[in-house]
Amino acid sequence: MSWAGPEDIYLSTSLANYLDKKLLALLRDGRKLFGTLRSFDQFANAVLEGACERIIVGDLYCDIPLGLYIIRGENVVLIGELAQKAEEVASDLKGTMKKRMDFLDMD
Amino acid sequence: MLFFSYFKDLVGREVTVELKNDLALRGTLHSVDQYLNIKLENTRVVDQDKYPHMLSVRNCFIRGSVVRYVQLPPDGVDVELLHDATRREARGG
Numbered sequence: 760m761s762w763a764g765p766e767d768i769y770l771s772t773s774l775a776n777y778l779d780k781k782l783l784a785l786l787r788d789g790r791k792l793f794g795t796l797r798s799f800d801q802f803a804n805a806v807l808e809g810a811c812e813r814i815i816v817g818d819l820y821c822d823i824p825l826g827l828y829i830i831r832g833e834n835v836v837l838i839g840e841l842a843q844k845a846e847e848v849a850s851d852l853k854g855t856m857k858k859r860m861d862f863l864d865m866d
Numbered sequence: 867m868l869f870f871s872y873f874k875d876l877v878g879r880e881v882t883v884e885l886k887n888d889l890a891l892r893g894t895l896h897s898v899d900q901y902l903n904i905k906l907e908n909t910r911v912v913d914q915d916k917y918p919h920m921l922s923v924r925n926c927f928i929r930g931s932v933v934r935y936v937q938l939p940p941d942g943v944d945v946e947l948l949h950d951a952t953r954r955e956a957r958g959g
Contacts, residue, residue, distance in 0.1 A: 772899040836932045839923030
């Protein structure tokens with residue numbers, strides 16, 4: 760990932776736009792890791808918070824919670840941004856509203 | 867640098883990226899960098915049933931090292947331009 764020049768700001772391939780988002784990381788060994796991207800570097804090393812490995816067999820899947828993970832970039836195949844479901848959008852909105860109300864200190 | 871420049875000109879076009887793990891992704895080329903990492907938007911998996919975990923992935927970042935092919939629309943290639951650029955690279959590089 761090169762440093763963005765002024766003309767590259769809109770054309771960036773960096774993972775910066777994916778920071779703090781819930782992602783799917785596909786690894787070379789076939790594992791699927793879900794988590795929130797907290798950090799990355801030029802090698803596509805990544806830090807995933809609240810990571811879990813999703814194991815899918817046919818129609819069934821299960822999540823194994825892993826905690827805080829650092830993935831070495833050479834193992835990364837793909838990092839996918841998950842489309843936010845309606846409930847997640849709603850809960851994000853509730854979160855920001857609560858933060859604003861806490862500031863008002865209404866109790 | 868040649869293919870980096872070439873892909874930069876293809877930004878906005880529909881491409882299919884076939885990966886070394888046989889996963890094929892179709893999408894709009896959003897951006898590319900010097901390592902030929904690729905960002906795709908509006909990503910669809912070619913064989914969706916085989917890869918259910920990719921269902922809710924709309925945009926993705928693909929590490930350049932795992933790409934096997936980038937399939938382009940037939941009118942996406944100006945062969946003459948590529949030839950000239952290649953000759954220049956061979957001479958100057």
